[in-house]
Amino acid sequence: MNAQKKPSKPKQSKQSKPVPAAEAKPCSPGEPFIEVIDLHKMIGTQEIHRGVSISIYCGETLVLLGASGEGKSVFLKQLLGLMTPTSGTIKIAGQDISHLKEREMAPVRKKVGILFQNGALFDSLDVAENVAFPLREHGERDNALIRRRVQECLDAVGLGKHLHKMPDNLSGGMRKRVALARAMISNPQCLLYDEPTAGLDPIVSDSINKLIRAVQRDFHVTSIVVTHDMKSAYHIADRIAYLRHGQIYFIGTPDEFRQRAADGDMVIDDFIEGRSRENGVKPAGEDTPA
Amino acid sequence: MTGAIRALGHAVIQMLYYLGxxxxxxxxxxxxxxxxxxxxxxxxxxLVAIGFGSQLVVIVTGAFTGAVFTAQVYFKFSELGLESAVGALVCVAMSRELAPVMTGLMVTGRVGAAMAAEIGTMKVTEQIDALRSMAVHPVDYLVTPRAIAILISMPLLIAESITFGMIASWTIAVTLFKIPGTFYWEHLQTYMALEDIGIGMIKGFVFGLLIVLVSCHQGLNARDGAVGVGEGTTSAVQISNLAILIFNFFLTFLLNMFWPLGAQY
Structure with missing residues (x-):
C-alpha cells in the first residue's frame, strides 16, 4: 500500500490560467533577465528618466546608486509595472511589459519580488500570515506545506521564533527581514531591493547585506539593489550602475567604480566620499521627486 | 465673466472625471x-465588520427616528382627529424614506469612513504596491469583498431599521399617546404593503454600492501621507452622504413608477 502522501495540487486562480507563472522559463547565466531600452519617465512636468538603457543579467547582483531624488525607486517600480514608463521598453525574461495592463502583469510579477524601503508589511496580518500571503494568494491550499515554507523562510532571515508578532511590534531591521522572507517565499527569479539598509545600524545592515548575498548565492536570484550605502554596495554588487540626471552615468564592476573615482571623476568620487561641493547643495544630483 | 465660466467649466470637467x-x-x-x-x-x-458591527447604530437610529416621527405626526394629526392614521403614515415613511436614508448616512459614517481610512493608509504605506507586486489586484482583494459584503448587509440593515422604527412607533403611539392598538394595526394593514419595505431594501442596495465605490475610490487614490488619508476619509463621507441624498430623490420617483404609493388601496 502506498503510504506516501500525494503532493497537494495548488488551486489555480482564474486569472493565472492562460499564462503559467514564475517557473515558466529558466534563466541562463549571461542572458539578460531584464532589459531596459531608452526609458523615459515624466512625473508631472519633471523628467525623471531621460533615456535609461541597461541590461541586468541572470544571476547577477546589480547595485543602483545615485543621489537622492534621481529616480532610483521610480526605476524599480517601473520594472514591476507599479509605475508606467512615459516611453521606452522594459523586457522581463524577454517579455515587453511596458504596455501591459494591470491584470496582464500578474505572470510577470510572480517572477519578480520586491523588498520595499519600509517593508510594506500588511499591518492587519502577523509575521507568519504576511510571509504566507503570496503562497496563499497564488493558490496554495496545503496548510502544512505553507507552514513549513514560512518557517524555512523566516529561519533563513533569522526570525524563526517571531511567527506570531504583529508588524507594529517589530524593529525596522526585523520588518525588512520579514519583508525579505515574504519576497523569497514564492521563489522569484529576480528580487528588487529598495534601500534595504536605510535607517539601520551598521550591524543589522551587515546582516541584511549577508542575507542578500546568501539569497543570490543559494537561489541564483537576479538582484537589483538600490542603496546609498557604499559599504553595502561593495559587499553585494557584481556590478554597480550610477544614475545621474535621469541617465546611466556609469556601469561597471565595483573595482572599475573605485578606479573611475581614483582617475579623477569628481561626481563618483564625491558620492563615494559623501562630499558636498557647496553648503546645502548636492554636487552629484539635483532634487527631483523620488 | 470669462473667469467664472472657465471656473464652472473646470468644475464640471473635474466632476465628470471623478464620476468616470x-x-x-x-x-x-x-x-x-x-x-x-x-x-x-x-x-x-x-460581513462581520459591516453587517454585524453596524447593528447597534442602525437599531438605535431606526428606533428613535420612528419614535420621534410618530410624536411629530401625532401632534399635528391629533388636531385633525386623525390619530389612528399615525401608524400607517409613520411606517410607510420609515420603509420608503427614513430607514434607507438614515441607515445609509449612518453606515457611511461608520463603515465608509473606515474603508477610506484603512485603504488610504495601505496606499500611503506602500501596502497596496506590495499587493500589486505579489500579483494581487487591489480591487480583487480590497474592494470586491467589501462590495459584496455591503450589498448583502445594507438591505438587511434597512429591514432591521424599519422593524425597530415600527416597533418604537407602535410603542410610543399605543403606550404614550393612547392610540388604540387595533386601529393602529388596522390602518397599517390597509395603507402599507410589502412593496414599501421592498423599496427601502432596493434603496439600501443602491446606497451600499455608492458607499463602497466612493469610499474605496478615495482610499485607493489617497496620497500625501496622514493628511491625505484624513482628507480622503472626510471626502468619502461627504461625497457618499451627498450621493445618497441625491440618488434617493431620483430613486423615489423611479421606484414610485413601478410601485406607486397608494396604488394598493
Whole structure:
C-alpha cells in the first residue's frame, strides 16, 4: 500500500490560467533577465528618466546608486509595472511589459519580488500570515506545506521564533527581514531591493547585506539593489550602475567604480566620499521627486 | 465673466472625471467577480465588520427616528382627529424614506469612513504596491469583498431599521399617546404593503454600492501621507452622504413608477 502522501495540487486562480507563472522559463547565466531600452519617465512636468538603457543579467547582483531624488525607486517600480514608463521598453525574461495592463502583469510579477524601503508589511496580518500571503494568494491550499515554507523562510532571515508578532511590534531591521522572507517565499527569479539598509545600524545592515548575498548565492536570484550605502554596495554588487540626471552615468564592476573615482571623476568620487561641493547643495544630483 | 465660466467649466470637467473614475472602479469590481478567485475569508471579515458591527447604530437610529416621527405626526394629526392614521403614515415613511436614508448616512459614517481610512493608509504605506507586486489586484482583494459584503448587509440593515422604527412607533403611539392598538394595526394593514419595505431594501442596495465605490475610490487614490488619508476619509463621507441624498430623490420617483404609493388601496 502506498503510504506516501500525494503532493497537494495548488488551486489555480482564474486569472493565472492562460499564462503559467514564475517557473515558466529558466534563466541562463549571461542572458539578460531584464532589459531596459531608452526609458523615459515624466512625473508631472519633471523628467525623471531621460533615456535609461541597461541590461541586468541572470544571476547577477546589480547595485543602483545615485543621489537622492534621481529616480532610483521610480526605476524599480517601473520594472514591476507599479509605475508606467512615459516611453521606452522594459523586457522581463524577454517579455515587453511596458504596455501591459494591470491584470496582464500578474505572470510577470510572480517572477519578480520586491523588498520595499519600509517593508510594506500588511499591518492587519502577523509575521507568519504576511510571509504566507503570496503562497496563499497564488493558490496554495496545503496548510502544512505553507507552514513549513514560512518557517524555512523566516529561519533563513533569522526570525524563526517571531511567527506570531504583529508588524507594529517589530524593529525596522526585523520588518525588512520579514519583508525579505515574504519576497523569497514564492521563489522569484529576480528580487528588487529598495534601500534595504536605510535607517539601520551598521550591524543589522551587515546582516541584511549577508542575507542578500546568501539569497543570490543559494537561489541564483537576479538582484537589483538600490542603496546609498557604499559599504553595502561593495559587499553585494557584481556590478554597480550610477544614475545621474535621469541617465546611466556609469556601469561597471565595483573595482572599475573605485578606479573611475581614483582617475579623477569628481561626481563618483564625491558620492563615494559623501562630499558636498557647496553648503546645502548636492554636487552629484539635483532634487527631483523620488 | 470669462473667469467664472472657465471656473464652472473646470468644475464640471473635474466632476465628470471623478464620476468616470468611480464608474471605472465599478467596472473593475464586475471584472474582478468574473476573473478573480473569490475570497470567502475576506468576505466573512467584511460581513462581520459591516453587517454585524453596524447593528447597534442602525437599531438605535431606526428606533428613535420612528419614535420621534410618530410624536411629530401625532401632534399635528391629533388636531385633525386623525390619530389612528399615525401608524400607517409613520411606517410607510420609515420603509420608503427614513430607514434607507438614515441607515445609509449612518453606515457611511461608520463603515465608509473606515474603508477610506484603512485603504488610504495601505496606499500611503506602500501596502497596496506590495499587493500589486505579489500579483494581487487591489480591487480583487480590497474592494470586491467589501462590495459584496455591503450589498448583502445594507438591505438587511434597512429591514432591521424599519422593524425597530415600527416597533418604537407602535410603542410610543399605543403606550404614550393612547392610540388604540387595533386601529393602529388596522390602518397599517390597509395603507402599507410589502412593496414599501421592498423599496427601502432596493434603496439600501443602491446606497451600499455608492458607499463602497466612493469610499474605496478615495482610499485607493489617497496620497500625501496622514493628511491625505484624513482628507480622503472626510471626502468619502461627504461625497457618499451627498450621493445618497441625491440618488434617493431620483430613486423615489423611479421606484414610485413601478410601485406607486397608494396604488394598493
Amino acid at each position: 473614475q468611480v464608474a471605472q472602479l465599478f467596472v473593475e469590481v464586475l471584472r474582478s467577480l468574473r476573473v478573480s478567485d473569490f475570497r470567502y475569508k475576506q468576505l466573512g471579515r467584511q
